Amino acid sequence: MIKFTNVFKAFPKGGLALKDVSFHVAKGEFAFLTGHSGAGKSTVMKLIYAEERPTSGEVRVSGYNVNEMRPREVPMLRRKLGIVFQDFRLLEDRTAEENVAFALEVTAARASTISARVMRVLTQVGLAAKAQAYPRELSGGEQQRVAIARSLVNEPTVLLADEPTGNLDERATRGVFQLLRDINASGTAVVMATHDLDLVRQAPYRVIELQEGALVYDSSVDETGGAAPPRDQAVAP
Amino acid sequence: MNLTFREAILTFKRAPLLSVLSVTTIAFSLFVLGLFGLVVVNLQNALRDVEERVEVVAYLLPGAPVEGVAQALKDIEAFPEVQSANYVSEDEALARARAELVELRDVMQELERNPLPASIEIKLKPGFRDTDHVSAVAERLRGFGFVDDVRFGRDWVEKLDRLRGLAAAVGIIVGAAFAVVAIIIIGTTIRMAVLQRSREIAIMRLVGATDGFIRRPFLLQGAIKGLLGGLVAIGLSFGAYALIDRYLLQSSFFTQAQAAGIVAFGALIGLLGSTISVGRHLKRV
Ligand SMILES: Nc1ncnc2c1ncn2[C@@H]1O[C@H](COP(=O)(O)OP(=O)(O)O)[C@@H](O)[C@H]1O
Ligand SMILES: [Mg+2]
Numbered sequence: 205m206i207k208f209t210n211v212f213k214a215f216p217k218g219g220l221a222l223k224d225v226s227f228h229v230a231k232g233e234f235a236f237l238t239g240h241s242g243a244g245k246s247t248v249m250k251l252i253y254a255e256e257r258p259t260s261g262e263v264r265v266s267g268y269n270v271n272e273m274r275p276r277e278v279p280m281l282r283r284k285l286g287i288v289f290q291d292f293r294l295l296e297d298r299t300a301e302e303n304v305a306f307a308l309e310v311t312a313a314r315a316s317t318i319s320a321r322v323m324r325v326l327t328q329v330g331l332a333a334k335a336q337a338y339p340r341e342l343s344g345g346e347q348q349r350v351a352i353a354r355s356l357v358n359e360p361t362v363l364l365a366d367e368p369t370g371n372l373d374e375r376a377t378r379g380v381f382q383l384l385r386d387i388n389a390s391g392t393a394v395v396m397a398t399h400d401l402d403l404v405r406q407a408p409y410r411v412i413e414l415q416e417g418a419l420v421y422d423s424s425v426d427e428t429g430g431a432a433p434p435r436d437q438a439v440a441p
Numbered sequence: 442m443n444l445t446f447r448e449a450i451l452t453f454k455r456a457p458l459l460s461v462l463s464v465t466t467i468a469f470s471l472f473v474l475g476l477f478g479l480v481v482v483n484l485q486n487a488l489r490d491v492e493e494r495v496e497v498v499a500y501l502l503p504g505a506p507v508e509g510v511a512q513a514l515k516d517i518e519a520f521p522e523v524q525s526a527n528y529v530s531e532d533e534a535l536a537r538a539r540a541e542l543v544e545l546r547d548v549m550q551e552l553e554r555n556p557l558p559a560s561i562e563i564k565l566k567p568g569f570r571d572t573d574h575v576s577a578v579a580e581r582l583r584g585f586g587f588v589d590d591v592r593f594g595r596d597w598v599e600k601l602d603r604l605r606g607l608a609a610a611v612g613i614i615v616g617a618a619f620a621v622v623a624i625i626i627i628g629t630t631i632r633m634a635v636l637q638r639s640r641e642i643a644i645m646r647l648v649g650a651t652d653g654f655i656r657r658p659f660l661l662q663g664a665i666k667g668l669l670g671g672l673v674a675i676g677l678s679f680g681a682y683a684l685i686d687r688y689l690l691q692s693s694f695f696t697q698a699q700a701a702g703i704v705a706f707g708a709l710i711g712l713l714g715s716t717i718s719v720g721r722h723l724k725r726v
Pocket of ligand 1: 215216217218219220221239240241242243244245246247248
């Protein structure tokens with residue numbers, strides 16, 4: 205599904221963001237990506253959705269080789285992924301429903317099916333009643349649910365969530381996290397970057413930890429059984 | 442296509458001020474271009490009027506045989522450069538001279554013999570009214586046995602040549618300069634529209650939109666803005682023309698085809714400006 209092999213990533217201005225990172229996320233798996241801010245979590249995400257290319261090493265994502273991908277293949281890969289961010293990235297001048305529909309429209313989905321598919325995912329994230337609301341009329345947690353609905357509407361095999369709860373209060377955090385767990389339970393692989401260790405301890409999921417660009421801990425490798433608490437780590441401010 | 446149209450129209454709704462600004466900018470750029478076009482069109486008309494008067498006259502020897510002259514007229518009319526050839530007899534020449542030179546009427550009355558020769562007046566087709574062609578025709582006329590002398594205003598035709606060349610050069614250079622400025626201005630307004638929506642473009646890319654899909658609404662939007670700007674520019678140009686025609690000097694406006702051409706040009710540079718702006722943006726991000 206997702207396979208990093210000896211991946212290095214250097215940015216033109218800046219040092220090495222990733223140093224020799226290797227891991228593999230299987231179909232249907234839930235994996236946390238943890239580490240201090242600046243550890244390289246977002247960079248790993250960007251490599252997965254082909255926003256960046258590795259400087260060396262190999263990144264494979266659901267059949268695509270990110271190293272050698274042609275630019276026109278990138279949109280095809282992204283349609284197989286759902287992507288969620290800390291800042292939601294909704295279009296302010298469109299309703300929840302239109303924001304979700306947008307993701308289907310750009311993929312040239314059949315117009316007659318769009319409305320039903322949109323309502324189905326909005327129902328799935330518990331926001332069917334607010335389909336006509338604009339982002340500014342929604343709470344942070346609700347906005348993130350719209351973003352998750354948008355990421356789900358193309359029925360992705362992997363959901364990437366880069367600090368999805370970073371802007372949410374505790375209650376909304378729990379709700380969104382539970383939603384991601386439900387999505388995973390129905391068969392979608394989830395990769396969630398977070399520095400919220402309480403969240404990580406709550407669930408028996410795989411943990412991959414980065415430190416200054418290096419993979420320092422992978423629960424599926426370092427401990428048999430997979431579900432171990434991560435090593436002691438300070439929560440980033 | 443439907444979606445492209447909806448997204449393009451949405452831009453106008455979401456950013457009405459910027460859209461109006463773009464259309465106005467395009468309209469004024471094209472208006473300046475249109476004013477210059479009007480000058481060119483009227484200059485051309487004036488030149489054409491002057492050209493109409495380019496004429497080659499072959500004076501005939503006295504007593505030229507009538508049949509020979511008739512045959513010569515046919516031959517001359519068959520020259521590729523010639524539009525018409527007209528025989529003017531001695532009597533007609535005298536009658537004309539009397540009518541035109543009123544001051545000399547008394548002198549004319551006293552003449553016992555008509556001193557004026559018969560002639561053939563030749564007008565050339567448009568496109569052949571320059572020194573080279575006029576000289577070539579004159580040379581051929583000299584070959585006829587009964588032709589005494591061939592006259593055409595050589596200096597004058599040469600001046601006309603230079604004027605024509607100058608008008609074309611100025612037209613092309615100034616027109617191109619105006620067009621380039623218009624394209625830059627239009628590209629800039631479209632660029633503002635692109636920047637205003639850069640967040641949206643980023644989101645479109647994240648959810649898997651192809652560059653072509655992202656580009657299309659912008660191209661359509663650019664073309665529409667250019668088209669509207671072109672229409673406004675034609676309206677402004679017509680207003681300017683009407684004022685000039687009424688108060689300054691009689692002039693002519695664009696033909697319908699020329700006006701349509703300006704509007705189409707507006708749409709084209711709108712399209713071009715947005716292609717460049719969006720292309721650059723998509724490549725950079
Ligand atoms: N576009 C970029 N250009 C230069 N340096 C970058 C860029 N993106 C990230 N970095 C650097 O790479 C490192 C990892 O960043 P990031 O992956 O965003 O960390 P995290 O998401 O874990 O906070 C940081 O040192 C950051 O400054
Ligand atoms: Mg980050």
